[in-house]
Amino acid sequence: MRRLVRLELFQWYGLLGAAIAWTVQLVLGYGVTVARCSTGGDFGLAVDTWEVVLIVVAGAFALLGEAAAIAVFLATRTLEHDDPPPDGRRHFFASAAVVGNVLFLMIILLSGVGILANSPCHQS
């Protein structure tokens, strides 16, 4: 029973965790930039520090999501994607999320690279 509950949680976190992590990173990161770089802004926010922290944290949560997805996938790898629920459904989402989460990891990584390579608030 407990195992089932855990699988269920893992499946949903594996499906949504990375996505939410990236959303938070994008929104907060954007907000920080607006707050720092607008005429009325500049609350002495160190944008770089903020962005780096955001990226590390978001990256960590996204990695956990990937781990959860892999865990569920392995736990259900004997199944087909259209097998009866709930395990068939868990396998279905896990097997897709294993690939999908990579995208969020890549977005977080790339934006991190880009931010470190540029000085804050400079126009292009």
Next chain:
Amino acid sequence: MSGDSVRRRRRRRRLVLPVTLLVPLLVAGCGDQNVLDPHSHAERRISKLWWVMMTGAWIGFGLVVVLLFLGWVRRNRSTLPFGGGERAATALVVGLGVAVPIVLLSGLFVWSDIFVIRATDAPRRGSTSLNVRVTGHQWYWEIKYPGTSAVTANELHIPIDTRVRVVGTTADVIHSLWVPELNRKVDVIPGRDNVMLLDADRPGTYPGQCAEFCGLQHAHMEIRVIAESNQRFRAWLAAEAAPAAANASRGAEVFMDEACSGCHQIRGTDARGQVGPDLTHFGSRTMIGAGVLPNDREHLLEWIRDPQHSKPGNRMPGLKLSDADLRALVAYLEGLK
């Protein structure tokens, strides 16, 4: 069924292959606003970016078309060409649809958005020897050279081989400043000073259009960058900064007495209007009405007689002038070198 499919494939190849070859040929070196005919360092980097992306794009496109073609050729066999069924196909989807694109796109991201961008981004304050202030109006460009009293319109003179820091802003709505052969574009937005780099590596005239929809005459808002040797530029700037030579002609009277002087400024006279472009050295310009007409006697007559004909909706009214006055006025304006 199959007959159709044959024709379909042939048709598609007939359509695709020539185009693949044609696009570069057609695009390179025709028209005078050609993005792919770069005349500056920044634009060269951009067009290189384009050629690489286009090549990659055609390869990817070819791959998909080949696969569809394969689908028709092997329409009666339900295995992959080299054997293998569902599992192999799924692996291919993950490989071609996820792994390969991620690598390619990351590469493109790093190259364009971290390196190429360095060549095209806004020059920092004080990093250039020349600054120009460009202000968008409905529907013409006002050009000022900070540090001098030079004010002109629609024709932006720059010295060659010099990094020029262009600060763009607007007097009314959003416009977008773009000279395709010299650099990327920048929107000019109320309350913002947006900065762009301009430099040209050889003398010439580089036209560009307002790129952001700005109302009725968005189509007629041309800007020309005229790049010339440094001393010719200095001479031009000195002349442009000077006020208009004193002139007591009939044309001057007409200009002062009629509505003209209410909207246009001619430095050195009583005409101080700020609605239309500054006309102090109008005679030395090449266009009328931001590109609707070339600047010569006949077209100027036509323009002043009825500005609403050649540029409907622009701010300049047609004045009921006697023919004599009209000719005198034109003579005066043409004389403002």
Next chain:
Amino acid sequence: MSAEAARLDRGRIARPNGWWGIAVFVATEATLFGTIIGSYFFLRFQVPQWPPAGVPDPKVLVPLVLTAALVATSIPVQIAYSAARRDRLGVARLALLLALVVQAGYLGIQIRLFIGDLDKFSPNQSAYASIYFTLLGGHHFHVLIGILLEAWLLLRLITGLTRYRLVALQATVFYWHFVNLLAVAVVLTQVSPAL
């Protein structure tokens, strides 16, 4: 009713359509207020002085107290629903009425304050005033809608309870929890310049 309906001896285990409907509606409403509050701070960062000169800082205490009162009404509406589920209609009606009264009082006072602010500074003066009044106006409108829903439900409950009305009550209760949550977000944004 059909044999299958009868055969489903156990009660429903999933939430009813009405609940999902209101949940999705609340999601889009929440996004709406997300954009308003986002715009508030976006505009706030565009100007050095916020609120602009000549506009008083927002009051802090009164709005917070009022919001507390409003949030408290989450309890009676919840009671109303659970009572109705156990067919204790009288309790449900009473709790709903209580909530209705408190909420109506809240709205009344808020509108007084709103008009008072309008006398002090007009939305035609500054972006601050514009977004301030838009934010509060939007919120008060949602409170009004909630009150109308409750009043309507009370009217319907006079003639007794049906499964349909129970779902309606469940949905309205959910909506009210959302509005109360929203009230907190709105009031915090409203008083933020004075903090």
Next chain:
Amino acid sequence: MAVDVVAPSLERRIERLDRIWRERPGLLGWLTTVDHKRIGLLYFFTTLAFFAAGGIEALLIRTQLAGPNERVLGPETYNQLMTMHGVTMIFLFVIPMTTGAFGNYLVPLMIGARDMAFPRLNALSYWLFLGSGIFIYLGLFMHRGPNCGWFCYTPLNTRTYDPGPNVDFYALGLIFNGLATTAGALNFIVTIFKLRAPGMSLNRMPLFIFAMLAVSLSLIFALPSLTMDLVFLELQRKAGFHFFDVAHGGDPLLWQHLFWLFGHPEVYIIVLPAFGIATSIIPTFTQRKMIAFPLVALAELLVAFIGFGVWAHHMFATGLPTITLIAFAAASMMVVIPSTIQVFAWTFTVVLGRPEFRAPLLFIGGFIVFFVIGGLSGIMFAAIPFNQVTTDTYFVVAHFHFIIFGAAVFPILGGMYYWFPKVTGRLYHERAAQLSFWLTFLGTALTFFPMHIVGLLGMTRRVYAYSPHLGWDAYNLSETIGAFILTAGLLLIFGNLLWSRFRGTLSGPDPFFGGTLEWATSSPPPEYNFPVVPKVTSPYPNWDRADREEDARRLVAGTFVLDEGHETPASTVRDGYLDEVLSMPPESPWPVVVALCVALLFTSLLLSHVVVACVFGGLALLALAAWHTREPEES
């Protein structure tokens, strides 16, 4: 399931179902209907009318641009037509056609339900949509139509620069339209979550349903920012508020951020249903299940989700800080992947299957080709410097027409052929259909491909005239010719469908051996869709012959026929276990009344009569109350 002891005969059951579900006949019936199929048809014909309007606008635009400095249209007329073309095709054609028409007709059929979750709300969303469409077009007919481009940037859209009612028609009309779309999206989400036939757990939903779910979720979360943006605009225009003008501490970029925060998800809202249609047609005509099914399903959700994080790439030239651009460019690069997944899933399904290239599959082939072209040029916009060069040029126009016409409309056309037999019970004319494909395919390529080139030659968007010395003439002429070829192809399609409606050969319930449930019932389907609640054990239930035979047995035995009330089963959200039997509301006149009040509300707002508007708002609320006094019979 135990068989009822006193099982009435098959005929009696069918006859009883017919009696229970029959709706009022005649015009009044169409006004009060809550049948998702009839509402779907209403949507279909209305959106076709708007498609025709938008097409005529496009042809006029192309005629004006056929040669340099043409004077067919004046600048004001051109700007109104240009704006209306965009607004019409996006808000009044593609979205209502894919969600309203296809979604309404097919979603309940594909999930084995008897109607949408909220049938009366469904009717309401149609009437609201119709009202909003007429509202927006009133402006054009008075030559006061929207004239600021479909994203209508401020300050051009303020009273200072656009004093007439033009922009008010745009802003109020789109808020109005947003109500309709939101109501529809909400209905789809609940329907998909709750009304799936027992056994259809989330992992057994057809891909079309995944697409519709993704679209509906996108709409739910994208539309509010547009609505708020337009409310700000109207408050500024009509009540003198300040959100966008610098002089009073506003910011013009606020408009752009809010607009594109809606506007980019919008792009995926437009193409996602097309993906769904493609994933319905390909398996049918290759007679095999989609490969990488879970990946494709997730890709449809991912593209919708990541689509929310890329909006700033429409604003790369506005001088935002570089690090902001970078963050959005990264997302813009990765949002491509879900599409590449699907493209290769489609193509390899074709390779692996035994494709039969009939008209619908041909259109999907064309769709894949055009979608790949549009997608590849789309990737280029994630390269910031290139984006800053091509934005606001015809290169962008080319890109999004390959996406919107090539990738969204082609599947719509293919889908019209594909589901035509289901809706009418007759087959379309195959040869004519294939000819129409070639015409539209050629026309599309010829119209939109040269736009890439003129874009790179410096032709900017939304110019009503261009001077001859720029080397654009030949390309523009070919675009105009292409546009007319395209029109011929479209006319052939609709001629074919019209002819086949009356003369086409009878198709029977399942002419193409489709895999999803809509093919498991008769064509056209009865009001109650399925005489017996279908058994589902896979995403392609109609290919599970055993289950279909089980259905037949159940019908005879009278189990799961639900012929004793206006009923449909509801299941649990995740795993689709039978949860309850819902009694559905009957037809109702109130949706039309509410929509009418709302239309009058917006009209009085347009005329700045706030009090009158409040009156109509109140009337709308009263009508809603009356609506809910009629409760479905209790079980």
